[in-house]
Amino acid sequence: MNILSIDTSNQTMGIAIVKNGQIAGEYITNVKKNHSVRLMPAIDQLMRETATVPEDLNKIVVAKGPGSFTGVRIGLATAKTMAWALDIPIVSISSLEAVAYQGSFFNQLICPFFDARRGLVYTGLYKWSPDQKLENVLEEKNTLFSDWLEVLAQHQTKVLFLSQDIELHRELIDKTMGDLAVIPDTSYHVPRPSLLAQASMAKETEEIHSLTPNYLRLAEAEANWLKQQQGKS
């Protein structure tokens, strides 16, 4: 079983090739640069270095957001088309869930989040079950971080925060959660594409055509339009 996993949903661009459960290669950059230009050259390089040809692939795994709308679509357009062309299964993983995988050894609550500007975040709440399955505790959403933290504080249990944007919100987390907040070192916040491949093992294969991004947010024009419609009635 050879898996190619792709994550272009946020600043980190990650690609991994996992062969029979072993990581053959992993490519991660964490710079603000164009994913569209860099994704396919990176896939090409990683495939060469791991002596993999497209026909060797048995599955594609893609991070489906939330994140940058454009970034998410670059990953999905690439992954869906490759899966279609090679006629192999595709599996998508929430980009937040992928980050939650970084907290494998933490046995209490895990809160991955991405900054979404103006005090908003994309976030969700996860927990590892005793039999090592990642479970969703609170549904993912686009919310004010201050509101979300109030809810987390009520759980009265330790919460592991995982995010590339941790520094933007550290003060607020400390203020609201106090000793209940656990914030690890920087390397744990960067999503690893090989974990996408691992996460895909617990997931069903999806229908290529109906696989859509996990935006967690309407297009602005759509949101405004809906607001107007509600105003009318």
Added chain:
Amino acid sequence: MGETMTKDQYILGIETSCDETAMSIVKNGVEIVANVVASQIESHKRFGGVVPEIASRHHVEQITVVLEETFSKAEMTMADIDAITVTEGPGLVGALLIGVNSAKALAFAKSKPLVGVHHIAGHIYANRLNKEFTFPLIALVVSGGHTELILMREHGSFEIIGETRDDAAGEAYDKVARTLQLPYPGGPHIDRLATEGQANINFPRAWLEEGSYDFSFSGLKSSVINTLHNAEQRDEVLKKEDVAASFQASVVEVLTTKTYKAAKEYGVKQVLVAGGVAANQGLRKELTSKFADTGIELEIPPLHLCTDNAAMIAAAGSIAYNQGHRAGWDLNANPSLDLEKYSLRGQQR
């Protein structure tokens, strides 16, 4: 080409520059095998125009659906395809990115050559699906984003001899249509109303300096808006049909006259019309009568090839491919891709 091309060549075209997700397979650059267009017009109607984010969302949902439909209609597989060609620009960046990344994935997965295509080159080459080119020729490109006169001395070579200095013709149509409270997209409505009215309002024609082949439509647009506004202030009712007819008469006269002059000056054998506004009946009629008995051949593509489609991208892409254009895995969407710079790629072979 010719001598070495013993086997038929099949080119896949991908087009996602605006609000149509389109794919097509074209044989030998001139014959459509399959042509699929998934239009999003219904989704954008309620916003009165194309919303880029919504267009991009549709493209990513449609891309593999359109791919599958194209191949099933053609009764072909990727193994039959010689090259993958995709609109690289100009257009909406988020929309272009879906086509470009999908094309790269397809080319990579199936080890096929990849070629980036200029959207306007595509519109011009829509004509070659109908009739072989004879050079030199002039193409009048008129759409929502473009109004250009382009001289072609050979395949793959594009010289812009005139272009709009402000609004594109199609843009002026859309704005005037909005002022007349016609539904989106407004162009076809104005065209229809114009046939029912009289061109009895004297709107300005922007000829610009002597000898210039450039265009300007913003003055005309403002004049229409002011005329309607002034009439309203005087409680006067102008017939929408007459406003449409008068506006259209101004646009069509300028386009036709400048195209005719350019055709004469450059001694061309063919005049091609391309772009969404080429579907305009008023323009088609006027150009047809202007070029009748001139010995210059006038070609206007059928309606379904005037609007955005991927057959035109495959047609232009087939020339680029045979001239040796190749894109790397770093191919990106280029929302402001320059036609003349694109044209030079063919000469650098």
